[in-house]
Amino acid sequence: MAFAFTQDQDNFRHMVQRFCVEKAPTTETRKLMDTEAGYDRQVWQLICGELGLAGIHLPEEAGGSGFGAVELGIVMEEFGRSMICAPYMGSIVMAGTALSTCATPSQQQRWLAPLLNGEKIAALAICEASGEFYSTHLHCTARISSEGWQISGEKRFVVNGKQADTLIIAAATDNGPRLFVTESNATGIDIQQVETMDPTRKMADLKLSSVDAELLGQDVPIDLDALQNLTLVALANEMAGGAQALLEAAVEYTKLRVQFGRTIGSFQAIKHKLADLLLIVESAKSAAYQAAVAFDNKEDVSENASLAKAATSEAYLQAAIDCVQLHGGIGFTWENDTHLWFKRAKSSEVFMGTPAFHRERMLQAMGD
């Protein structure tokens, strides 16, 4: 089935785009990436309030707008293109989706509602070691006693972990993995923001020792793997947007820059490189869009999510490498913006699993 965005979806995209151009120029990104919080509270209020982007993909019963992964993908693509610094991935896509999928209505009232109106930030902690974003063998454990549930263990690469008021934590119980929720200032939690090459996406490590927590939803097994699929779809769309921004920057620059008495864009070596890049970026976009459609239609979700993650990772990285190269020396400087996308491309490549991991996951999802 062929996919095309509707007029409404195009209008929606333009609104998000205008917002990003106005509120998230790279001067802001550079300012925010150097702060510990890494985002602007006022801008976040606008995103959640006026723009109503926070619950875009969540059902109305959960306080969302009732749209799907396609609309979420549009937001993510524009956010990725602009490199806006906001806790959207951590608090909305990851934690918000987990709450809306697993929590009881009263839990949603307590924990999800404040995320959607921007009052609070949450983070989802699943990963425990590099690369193990899908681990079914969780070392982090939850024990029940007369006092309730208590969690102990370690979590790594928790997006927006340090900014979070609320933590959603995956832990093993005697009956399999479950999700738990707790305030981030609960006794026994140590949160360290980690220093990475990409300061525009904040991540943290958690150490948990006998932390009181509340079980999310009923005491039934949860499919962590499936839960990650929406994050992958969102990430793939974000990466497609980043790759598009780099492609545009490279095209614009090579049309302007003159060497040897002509614009460097007039050299075939450069035209061919950019034509190749366009092919890669458009293919990646198709994969990202298709993954969103598949998610909404509940068709081969893991397969398409992993396909998109692998394709967009490669495209984004290639766009980043080419964009630096085509800028020459200026592309290697801090002052030029290309490195912001370059580092995001690098960090997105390995976040939620490397391309090789997802190629394998795709094949397995296909039954091979």
Added chain:
Amino acid sequence: MDNLITQARQWLSENWDPDLSLVEWRTKLAETGWATADWPEEYFGKGTSAEDAAEIAAVFQEMGIVGAAQSGVRMLAAATLLEHGNDTQKRKYLKRIITGEDSWCQLFSEPGSGSDLAGSTTRADLKGDEWIVNGQKVWNTSAHHADYGLLLARTDWDVPKHQGLSYFIIDMHQPGVEVRQLKQMNGHASFNEVFMTDAVVSRDNLLSEVGNGWQVAVTTLAHERRSFDRIRGGGSLAEQKGRIYDEYRKELEIDNEPYKWYPQRAGRVDLILERARETGAINDPVTRQEIAKLLIMSRSAQWTAARARAAQQAGKPQGPEGSLGKLAASNIARLAARVHTDISGADALLTGAASPHDGIIAEILVSVPAVSIAGGTDEIQKNIISERVLGMPKEPRFDTGPFKDVPRNSVSGKWGAS
């Protein structure tokens, strides 16, 4: 030859004194010619071949003796002066290059002319006995602690671009010269922007003749390419005691500072197997394939370089193998970054206290893009290889007329990516 080595050994054992100051010792070296033996006898050398000089340098190493100041752009300046300088210039500058009292930088690239170096628009105008220089240079490694600069500037706008350039020695310590450090995407700041506003160069500091600057620059560039990515360091002298060693280590610390990340930009192939074993990635069949591909690429490149050197030593004409090293280095660095990413996974991102190998892996990933740009981009290397080695027809040119009529950048490159 053997005789020369014996003499060197004898002279060094009789004169070496680690309690001298660095300058005192190197002054002796300059006066006798032992540290720069392949320089002419009248200019602080002994007129030997380059091979003999290398053997003598090996004796210094073996005896743990400090030689001439080597690092930075000094030796490029020396090579250029030796070939194009007049007698007064050689006497004035060469000795202080050996002693390390002066340090140098290269002022060639400009915001508007990088690949097209001969498109320089920094201007030098003769007013009385002085050249007045106006313009901007960029990417000048070590300019922030240089005493002199090797300056390429335009002195004639009415002739084709290569003919209108002249080559000067400029004193960096003057009001008309402002140096600003430039931060790179990997966080280091090894190079600079240099702004010249009515900066003054005395007539005596023109190298060669007016209009001959491009030929002189080609000499400097040829030496630069030969020294590309040479490992710099104090090696065996790092541990020794004595005043001279202390001073030497301090010198190296300053001179080598801009080059600290250079091993990372080459991709650190040497770390690949160690990391794969540490992380267990060595057991992953897919990663093993990638590691093997990288090792094949990197070893073949080393052997190609060795083959080129051997042919040169045997006196054969240079074959295609001699022109490929820089391009190979770019491919290797890019692939190495990929394989390091595969091996380290999300840990590759870490830069802080918890990072593997003290942030080296992350530094590799954000440093390798330099290799395919610095010292001539991959695209330029490919043009050179196809035209000069394969004999392909040249691109039609649009820049052969008087320079003032050649199209050039109206703005200099500072655009962002959005």
